[in-house]
Amino acid sequence: MSTGDMVKLNYSVNIEDFAKAGDISSNTKKVLKKLGIPSDITRRAAIVTYEAEMNIIIHSSGGEIIVNIDTAKIEIIARDYGPGIPDIDRAMQKGYSTASDHVRELGFGAGMGLPNMKRCSDGFLIESQKGKGTTVTSTIHIHN
Amino acid sequence: MNGYFHSVVLSEDSCKGCTHCIKRCPTEAIRVRDRKASISGERCIDCGECIRVCPYHAQKAVTDDLEDIKKYKYRIALVPPAVHGQFDTGIGLGKILKAVEMLGFDEAYDISPYCDIASAIIQKYYLEEEKITRPAIYSDCPVIIRLIQLRYPDLLENVIPLVSPMEIAARLIKTDTVSKKNFKREDVGVFYLTPCPARVTSVRVLIGLSFAYTDGLISIRKIFGSLSKNLGELQSLEKVEGYEFSGRGLKWGIIGGQSQSIVSKNYLAVDGIENVINVFEELELGKLKNMDFVEAYACTGGCVGGPLLVENAFVAKTRVKHLADTTHSPKLIGKEKVKEFIEAGLFTWTEEIKPKKMVSLDPNIGKAIQKMEKVEEILKKLPGIDCGSCGAPTCRALAEDIVNGRAREVDCVFRLREKINEIDRG
Ligand SMILES: Nc1ncnc2c1ncn2[C@@H]1O[C@H](COP(=O)(O)OP(=O)(O)OP(=O)(O)O)[C@@H](O)[C@H]1O
Ligand code: SF4
Ligand code: SF4
Ligand SMILES: [Mg+2]
Numbered sequence: 001m002s003t004g005d006m007v008k009l010n011y012s013v014n015i016e017d018f019a020k021a022g023d024i025s026s027n028t029k030k031v032l033k034k035l036g037i038p039s040d041i042t043r044r045a046a047i048v049t050y051e052a053e054m055n056i057i058i059h060s061s062g063g064e065i066i067v068n069i070d071t072a073k074i075e076i077i078a079r080d081y082g083p084g085i086p087d088i089d090r091a092m093q094k095g096y097s098t099a100s101d102h103v104r105e106l107g108f109g110a111g112m113g114l115p116n117m118k119r120c121s122d123g124f125l126i127e128s129q130k131g132k133g134t135t136v137t138s139t140i141h142i143h144n
Numbered sequence: 145m146n147g148y149f150h151s152v153v154l155s156e157d158s159c160k161g162c163t164h165c166i167k168r169c170p171t172e173a174i175r176v177r178d179r180k181a182s183i184s185g186e187r188c189i190d191c192g193e194c195i196r197v198c199p200y201h202a203q204k205a206v207t208d209d210l211e212d213i214k215k216y217k218y219r220i221a222l223v224p225p226a227v228h229g230q231f232d233t234g235i236g237l238g239k240i241l242k243a244v245e246m247l248g249f250d251e252a253y254d255i256s257p258y259c260d261i262a263s264a265i266i267q268k269y270y271l272e273e274e275k276i277t278r279p280a281i282y283s284d285c286p287v288i289i290r291l292i293q294l295r296y297p298d299l300l301e302n303v304i305p306l307v308s309p310m311e312i313a314a315r316l317i318k319t320d321t322v323s324k325k326n327f328k329r330e331d332v333g334v335f336y337l338t339p340c341p342a343r344v345t346s347v348r349v350l351i352g353l354s355f356a357y358t359d360g361l362i363s364i365r366k367i368f369g370s371l372s373k374n375l376g377e378l379q380s381l382e383k384v385e386g387y388e389f390s391g392r393g394l395k396w397g398i399i400g401g402q403s404q405s406i407v408s409k410n411y412l413a414v415d416g417i418e419n420v421i422n423v424f425e426e427l428e429l430g431k432l433k434n435m436d437f438v439e440a441y442a443c444t445g446g447c448v449g450g451p452l453l454v455e456n457a458f459v460a461k462t463r464v465k466h467l468a469d470t471t472h473s474p475k476l477i478g479k480e481k482v483k484e485f486i487e488a489g490l491f492t493w494t495e496e497i498k499p500k501k502m503v504s505l506d507p508n509i510g511k512a513i514q515k516m517e518k519v520e521e522i523l524k525k526l527p528g529i530d531c532g533s534c535g536a537p538t539c540r541a542l543a544e545d546i547v548n549g550r551a552r553e554v555d556c557v558f559r560l561r562e563k564i565n566e567i568d569r570g
Contacts (some may be wrong), residue, residue, distance in 0.1 A: 005513045007520075026425055034544070035512040036504030039297045043428055050429050071510045116430070142509065 007031065009067040013056040013080075018106065021057060025050035028067050035069065041142055044120035045074050048138045051113040052078035058103055060134065073122075076138040085128040092118065092126075150188050151206040151344035152195060154181055158202035165194040165203060166537045170417045171294070175545070176535035186503055189290040190342040191417050191442045192451035205341035205452055208360035210367065213248055216333025216359070218321060221249040222313050225256065225397025226339040227364055227371075228467055229448040229460030235375060237467065238384035243374035244337070247367060251321075256393030257474070258313035259405070261491075262306060263392065264476040267406040269486055270304050271436065277301045279412070279427070279435035284308050284396065286346035287442035288420060289497070293351070296424045297499030302438075305352060305493035309396065310336050310343065312491050314357035333359045337367070339450025342442065352493030363452045391471035397464045399446040400439070408437040416444045505544060519543045527558045 009031060011024045028049045032042040049065060056063045056078060063080025085091045092114050099109025114136075118124045123139035161179030166172075173187035174194060181202070183194075194203040213219045221244045228240060237254065244252040262284070270276045282304040283289055292299050307315075314334045321332050338344060338361040347356040378384065395401025403411035412435050414423045420440045426432055443449035448464055449457030485491055505519070506512040522543040529539070534555040536542035545551035554560045 005510065005517060007513050007516045022425075022429075025429065029428075031516070033295075034505050035516060036501070036507060036509055039499060043298050047429055069513065071513065 005070065007035065007069040009065075009069075011053075011065045011067075013053055013063050013065060015057060015060065015062045017057055021054060022050060024053045024065055031067075032069070032074070037069075037074070037142060041074070041140055045076065045140055047120045048076050048117045048140070049078075051117045052076065052136055052138075054108060055113055055136075056080045058099060058108060063133065071142065073142055074140045076136075076140075078136045078138075079133065080135075081133045082131055084130040084132060085126065085134050086130060088126050088128060149345065149349045150183065150185055150190055151341035151348070152183065152188060152190050152192060153204055153206055154183055155202050155204055156180055158200045160200055160202070161535075162199065163532045163535060164197050164199060166532055166535065168193045168197045169537065170291075170421060172537050172541055174537070175550075177551070184503075187294075189287050189294065190340075190345045191287045192341050193417065195341070195451045205344065205363060207338060207341070207344055207363040207366065207452070208335065210247060210362065210370075212360050213333055213335055213362075217331040218325065218327055218333070219249045219251075220317055220321065220332065220334045221245070221247070221252040222310060222317075222334060222336040222358070223252055223254050224310070224337065224339065224447060225394045225464050225467075226447045226450055226453060226460070227337050228394070229397065229464045230364065230368060230371075230453060230455045231375065231463075233463050233466050236383055237389050237471065238387050239375060239378050239381065240371075241387045242378060242384045243371050246374040246377075247370055249335070252387070253313060253317055254387055254389050254393075255309050255313055256390040256396070256471075257388050258309040258316070259393035259396040259402075260390045260474070260476055261312050261485075262309050262396075263402070263405040264478075265306055265482050265485060265491065266304060266437075267408075267476075268479050268482045270306070271406065271408065276304055279432060279438050280304055281438045281440065282306065282402065283440050284310075284402065285441045285443075285447070286342045286351065287340075287417065288440045289351055290342075291417075291420065291442075292424070293497060294500045295421075296428055299424065299427060300497055300499065302427075303497070305497075307353065307491050307493065308346070309393075310358055311353075311356065314359075315490060318357050335360045335362055337362055337364050339364055339447050339453050340443070341452065350495075352495050352497050354495055364450075365452045365454055368454045389471050390473050391468045392473035392476075394464060394468040394471055397447050398461050398468075399441055401446065401468070402439045403437055406437065410435050411437040411439065413439040415441045415446055415449070417442045505547065515544075515547045518547045522546055522553065525553070525559065526556055531557075533557050 025046050029046040060080035061082045066077045068075040094115045095111040097109045097111035103109050121138040122141045125137045128134040159181050161176050163176050166174045171187045173184045241252040281302045318332050318334050336358050344361045347358045392405045399415040400413040403413050414420050445457040445461045448460035504512055505515040526539040534542045
């Protein structure tokens with residue numbers, strides 16, 4: 001049941017900004033803990049925001065992450081401005097990655113980000129337009 | 145006993161309200177109000193950071209005194225490697241144990257052989273027989289267990305449910321003494337020489353156990369003077385024999401020693417509470433999956449960096465390492481013996497460790513959300529420089545305190561000035 005009250009978090013994500021990588025996720029986690037959201041749900045939301053943040057940093061030309069929290073659910077919207085994902089089904093496959101060698105050396109590019117995000121979500125949707133950008137929406141229900 | 149016993153306490157008389165401690169506390173447990181600091185029992189994990197940083201020594205540790213050992217007919221001291229780090233390595237381990245006995249103990253035992261028992265159980269049972277979720281976390285440091293319980297409850301399934309070497313020693317030695325020397329259980333007192341307040345808490349507010357065999361803990365800093373004096377008296381002696389040590393076990397006093405003694409290939413050893421928090425953040429995100437074993441200590445360098453010690457942590461670390469390298473290590477107990485211990489349930493936790501809920505804005509999620517909205521409103525009016533002069537560690541923490549009625553907006557000096565200006569103009 002939603003009372004209409006909502007906490008909204010809004011973060012912008014810059015490309016190749018590895019120094020701040022993980023900040024959005026850890027900040028989101030702090031907020032969820034302060035709200036008393038159960039720890040397993042908090043952990044799932046942290047994983048989704050982390051993978052979303054990394055994908056925007058690595059694969060896109062920048063974007064933003066919005067987290068909406070009400071009493072019933074957490075909604076995580078990760079939106080970027082390009083280049084888009086040409087084949088979503090393929091991108092969703094475990095182990096599929098187009099990450100460059102340079103990025104792989106940093107420990108990313110296992111091709112597990114999107115599958116992990118889906119596994120942690122109750123609702124999961126990717127919309128993408130070539131040249132325009134990608135929006136990944138994840139919903140996690142709060143049951144307690 | 146209330147659930148919030150802590151061995152780190154504040155002495156109101158010495159506290160000057162300087163706010164040094166509020167920023168150092170990793171769980172934001174301290175507030176300064178009306179020029180006095182106070183610690184929230186719900187949040188404190190007894191890491192001792194505030195003891196280290198307080199220039200007035202107002203933060204103190206509750207430990208037992210040497211007087212307390214007199215309550216027992218037979219008195220036993222347990223000596224951890226951190227004690228050896230306080231003295232010159234040339235003195236010799238045996239003399240240090242002797243000097244401890246001279247404080248009024250019937251017998252002193254070195255902890256190192258009991259660290260070996262823990263090493264064997266971890267390696268030969270939990271790791272080799274895959275009895276635990278990877279990466280396995282074992283911590284001989286009670287702060288770490290509290291931290292996991294409070295902030296990373298999902299990692300509890302990775303924690304090896306084995307008691308500390310301190311308790312292993314207390315259990316074996318006490319049982320043995322009672323049967324060999326024909327004492328009643330309550331006649332034998334086992335005292336651990338502690339480098340930190342966290343261990344004191346660990347036997348008062350038990351985690352994973354319903355009963356502790358360790359009867360008391362004595363601050364190493366408090367007895368350092370008497371120990372040095374006793375060592376002086378022993379100076380003329382050639383060498384003191386009759387105690388058991390293990391080089392491998394001595395390494396447990398320094399960071400990395402545990403991992404090395406269980407011969408884990410993929411291990412991660414992390415020291416310093418902030419670093420530990422960073423690693424746990426990664427673990428919680430499901431990273432570091434290829435690790436077998438994680439060893440974590442709240443203090444820099446491991447227990448040689450404990451807040452109730454005298455010697456500089458780095459000097460102590462070098463000394464303990466040297467002693468470990470030059471002391472013989474007996475063979476670890478075999479798989480059969482390990483199995484025997486496990487089956488007897490002698491050293492494993494008997495109680496389930498329940499996650500502790502982090503302090504949220506409100507027990508009701510809906511109300512917490514409303515309060516969070518208010519926090520954001522208030523935050524917009526605060527300067528956002530986290531100066532600490534309001535007595536809260538950050539502007540956000542002050543905003544949260546205001547929402548929960550524990551502080552006022554004018555506690556912020558900037559807001560106060562604005563308010564005064566408004567009145568002047570009005
Ligand atoms: N926001 C995005 N914009 C463009 N392409 C993307 C985006 N997110 C993912 N992709 C594409 O989908 C592929 C798979 O993404 P996924 O997150 O599963 O793996 P990865 O990022 O390559 O590796 P890992 O997440 O394991 O470090 C990426 O390699 C990339 O080609
Ligand atoms: S002991 Fe650690 S957790 Fe407790 S109040 Fe001091 S700094 Fe904070
Ligand atoms: S690292 Fe050792 S000395 Fe420091 S708090 Fe933990 S157990 Fe105590
Ligand atoms: Mg990815």
